[in-house]
Amino acid sequence: MTALVRPFAALRPRAEHAADVLAPPYDVVSTVEARALAQHRPFSFLHVSRPEIDLPEGSSPYSDEAYARGAANLAQMRDAGVLVRERSPAFYVYRMRANGREQTGVACAAAVAAYEANRIRKHEHTHPAKEDDRVRNIATLNAQTGPVLCAYRATAALRELLHACTVAAPTLEAVGPNEVLHTIWCVSDARSIDALATALNALDGLYIADGHHRCAAAARVARARRAHGARDASHEFFLAVAFPHDEMRILDYNRVGDLGGLSTEELLTRVRAAFDVEPSRDPVAPAAPETFGMHVAGAWYRLRIRDALVPRTDPVASLDVSLLQDHLLGPVLGIGDPRSDSRLDFVGGVRGLAELERRVASGAAAVAFALHPTRMEQLMAVADADRVLPPKSTWFEPKLADGLLTHVLD
Numbered sequence: 001m002t003a004l005v006r007p008f009a010a011l012r013p014r015a016e017h018a019a020d021v022l023a024p025p026y027d028v029v030s031t032v033e034a035r036a037l038a039q040h041r042p043f044s045f046l047h048v049s050r051p052e053i054d055l056p057e058g059s060s061p062y063s064d065e066a067y068a069r070g071a072a073n074l075a076q077m078r079d080a081g082v083l084v085r086e087r088s089p090a091f092y093v094y095r096m097r098a099n100g101r102e103q104t105g106v107a108c109a110a111a112v113a114a115y116e117a118n119r120i121r122k123h124e125h126t127h128p129a130k131e132d133d134r135v136r137n138i139a140t141l142n143a144q145t146g147p148v149l150c151a152y153r154a155t156a157a158l159r160e161l162l163h164a165c166t167v168a169a170p171t172l173e174a175v176g177p178n179e180v181l182h183t184i185w186c187v188s189d190a191r192s193i194d195a196l197a198t199a200l201n202a203l204d205g206l207y208i209a210d211g212h213h214r215c216a217a218a219a220r221v222a223r224a225r226r227a228h229g230a231r232d233a234s235h236e237f238f239l240a241v242a243f244p245h246d247e248m249r250i251l252d253y254n255r256v257g258d259l260g261g262l263s264t265e266e267l268l269t270r271v272r273a274a275f276d277v278e279p280s281r282d283p284v285a286p287a288a289p290e291t292f293g294m295h296v297a298g299a300w301y302r303l304r305i306r307d308a309l310v311p312r313t314d315p316v317a318s319l320d321v322s323l324l325q326d327h328l329l330g331p332v333l334g335i336g337d338p339r340s341d342s343r344l345d346f347v348g349g350v351r352g353l354a355e356l357e358r359r360v361a362s363g364a365a366a367v368a369f370a371l372h373p374t375r376m377e378q379l380m381a382v383a384d385a386d387r388v389l390p391p392k393s394t395w396f397e398p399k400l401a402d403g404l405l406t407h408v409l410d
Contacts, residue, residue: 004119004201006237007089007193008109011143011406012184013043017082018174021045021403022182025210026146028399031061043082045403047073048145062133067140074141085408090188091196092405093165094241098180098398104162105243106196107147107184107405110206112222112236115215119205120150121383124212134217144218144239144407147400148211151376154244158199165192172404178350180398184405206242207383209396214238221409239407241400245376251349251395252286252373254356255324256365258343260334264297267332267367274327275303283353286372289320293370295356303328315381320371321393333367339391346392349373 013021020041026049029037034050047054051070052061059066077083092107114120138144152158171186187193208215218238225235259267271277271294280300284293290310292303309327311317317326329335335344345365347355356368374393382389 002113002117002119003111004114004203004206005108005110005240005242006197007091007187008234008237008239008407009086009089010092010107010186011078011083011085011408012172012404013083014081015172017043018172018404021077021082022174022176023049023402024177025399025402026050043077045145048077048141049402062136067136070137071140071142074143074145083406086186086188088188089193090186091193092171093162093185093187094400094405095166095183096180096398096400097183098178101249103243103247103249104166105241105247106158106162106200107239107241108200109234109237109407110148110150110240110242112219112238113231114205115219115238118386120208120215121205121380121386122208122212122215123379123383123387123389124208125388126213126216130213131216131220134213135220138217138221138409142409144214144409146211146214146239146402147405148214148238148240149209149396149400150206150211150240150242151209151245151248151380152200152203152206152242153380154246155199155203158196159244161192161195161199165196174401174404176401178398180401182401182404200242206240207245207380209248209379209394210399211240234407234409237407239405241405245380248376249397250373250376250379251397252371253321253392253395254347254349254368254370255329256345256347256356256359256368257329257333257335259296259366260343262333267296268301270332271303271328274309274331275305278302278304283357283370285353285370286320289372289375290323291372292320292324293353293356294367295353295360295370296367298361315378315385316387316389319374319378319382319390319393321374321390324369324371325390328369348395350395350397 020043023045034046035053038044038046052059052066094107095104165187170183172184222235284302294301359365
């Protein structure tokens with residue numbers, strides 16, 4: 001069987017520079033936000049991941065100049081000794097701690113061959129333009145700088161191995177956005193590397209959580225370079241951090257929209273065809289699947305879909321995001337494809353129910369829906385069935401940091 005993962009010699013910041021380098025993922029900040037975050041921070045990894053911030057305002061992040069500036073900034077950080085390369089391949093135990101909870105996983109080089117064989121399983125479609133951007137980024141940097149967030153089915157053996165690796169002092173530690181503490185231990189002794197490699201490669205597979213475009217781009221780079229390199233070359237692997245599924249946290253991904261010309265009374269009447277409707281004095285954060293909060297005209301309602309309408313044998317149609325779309329947003333409000341219908345917008349659960357109330361009160365939306373979070377078991381079932389999740393089904397929190405670990409393509 002093809003190896004799932006292997007150790008790699010990371011490019012990383014020196015411990016004293018970790019806080020200076022650490023940056024949010026490139027795709028969760030705009031150019032304006034990145035420029036503000038990197039101001040007076042010459043070593044911020046945003047100078048590599050969002051290099052247009054060092055070009056004149058209005059410059060395209062997809063220009064030749066932007067990609068070249070990112071490569072120059074990365075080289076400058078290496079030349080200055082801010083970033084250093086490990087001398088030999090290693091695994092890296094990666095822990096994130098926030099709001100009193102933590103998750104501990106392992107950073108590794110994941111095999112493109114395993115991705116192509118669906119042993120590293122996806123649950124999203126990718127967009128060619130976004131793939132093209134990541135391909136150019138990898139090719140210009142000759143490195144993968146944004147880790148792919150993955151999950152694996154939790155095992156006691158791996159949990160014990162990772163715990164044993166965290167007894168020593170960490171290699172890097174820094175606080176990132178949203179007060180998330182990122183801690184990394186370099187695992188470089190041969191016995192621990194062998195033990196981790198054996199346990200990881202014995203897994204049935206990995207599940208992509210965030211980073212589908214990075215995986216697809218890495219596969220494209222590998223295919224382009226195969227004619228000139230061995231099958232075990234560094235371009236045949238991509239940077240990933242894998243966590244046990246039961247430690248990962250998915251927040252709700254809520255919906256707001258208009259009423260499609262309906263009055264509040266007409267909306268409630270039509271919703272009752274598929275849902276039990278109960279008024280609530282308090283904002284409704286669904287405590288269980290198949291229940292929803294609805295905020296309209298200054299009031300909250302608790303909705304529960306009729307049990308007979310839930311197709312429990314279908315891993316996609318039984319998701320709460322699908323139930324809401326198929327039995328309310330579509331037939332009641334006339335909202336079509338959630339990927340493209342401009343009448344629908346999405347609000348990450350990290351913003352809380354107050355943001356839903358604000359959207360409605362401001363007139364930006366007429367109705368808001370609070371959902372129960374998609375569960376990791378549901379995501380894995382969809383991926384195992386080689387299906388895709390509906391858009392905006394998952395919001396993983398906390399986010400991995402950019403800049404703490406980079407996979408160089410030698």
